[in-house]
Structures are given as structure tokens and as C-alpha cells.
Amino acid sequence: MGAFLFAQGGSQHDLECTFSLGTNWLFPAVENTGTNLVRFDQNSTFRNGDSLHTKEQSLCELASKDLQIRLGSNSIVGIKQKEIALTKGTALIYKRGEGNLNIKSKQSNLSTKGQYTAIVDCTSNGGFKFIPLEGKGLIVPDKGESKEIFRGRLTMVIGSPSQLGNAYDIDLLLLLKSSRLINSFPTALPSMKRISLSIYAQQLRLKGKFNALIGDAPTDDNLQMWAFGEEETK
Secondary structure: OOOOOOOOOOOOOOEEEEEEEOOEEEEOOEOOOEOOOEEOOOOOEEOOOOEEEEOOOOEEEEEOOOEEEEEOOOOEEEEEOOEEEEEEOEEEEEEOOOOEEEEEOOOOEEEEEEEEEEEEEEOOOOOEEEEEEEEEEEEEEOOOOOEEOOOOEEEEEEOOOOEEEEEEEOOHHHHHHHOHHHHOOOOOOOOHHHHHHHHHHHHHHOOOOOOEEEOOOOEOOEOOEEEOOOOOOO
């Protein structure tokens, strides 16, 4: 069974909390009565339309048959059928199958097709970064051409209607070592072998190592870069 569990008698769109660290709160979608705050712990059920808030230094993992979502600290996510609305923070998404999945932030929207593992990170301009770790498929903005999912290729999703902004190659090995969404959970991702192959293929393709990861985007035209380490000598 592992990470793919269901609440007995629940909807096919329900997800179960397979790991919870720190303080996490669920805002259930209750018809005609608004929302009621509920502590969200391991084995709790996340139903279609609910919203989840993680607090400082908290982590949470949700899973169903075709979808696994890991939330970082200080994140807010709402999930409906075939749609993930991440309005704050960072999430890792492992998507199985070839169907469509829509990803939204406060301002921007992206349709995804195919199977992949990706990190989604909200930026302060209302958009988000889409960072595939492995997989095959397409990312489709509201406006402009679609692009193939490519491992290690960070793409900015900006504006409303959304469009694809600049793209950057990032060091997957550095990301693997530094990301709590990968390292701070008790079980490995089901796609970990494919992520390892992505890292191996990237190291073969590129000479040397990257020395930077992209930071925040306060505006659509202003990108901040965070640098790590010194340039390698040959």
C-alpha cells in the first residue's frame, strides 16, 4: 500500500494524509455553513474542495491512487478534481497517468499533461516556478505556446491570462541535496529512481556544475538569483 491509501467509503478524488510534521490545519469545504478549522494529522482525509494550511517548520504529504503532494512550510493549497490551487508556499507534485492536471497560483494558471514529478514554488508576483525533476508531457499556459516537460528546466509561469516566462537550467543534484520536500519525509518518492536517472543524464550532458538556483520574482521583469559555491577550475 505504501503512500497510496484511501479513506474507506470516500470519493475517488479524496486524498489521505500519509505524513504530517508540525502544525497543519484543514479548512473543510462545508456546504451552506462556510468552513471549520480542523487539525490535520496523519491518516486524516482531505476531500475534494478542502483547503490545507501548513505552519512554520511544518510539512505534510497527501496521496491518492494517481497523485502525491508534499507541502512545504507556510503553504496554502486547495484541491479540487484535476486542479491544485497553491496560493502560498511550495509543493512537490508526483502525478501518475496521462490525464490533465491544472495548477494555479494567486494570479497564474498552468495546464499539465503527462506523468511527472515537479516542484511548484509561488513567487511574490502572483505567479510560480514549475521545476520538473523527471517525467514526460506538456505544460500549457493560458496564452502562448506549450512546451515539453524537461528535467531540470525551471520555467516561470507569469501573468493573467498566464504565459510562460524565462526558463533556466538548474542543478538537480544540488536541488536533491537541499530540498526538504525530497529529504525530510520518512519514505522515498515512488519516482526516486527516475529522478536519479534525470540527475545522471544531466551530469553527462553538462560540463561542470551549476552554481546558482533562482530565487524569488517580485515582479514579472525582476528575477532574483541566489548563488552557491565558487566556480570550478578545470
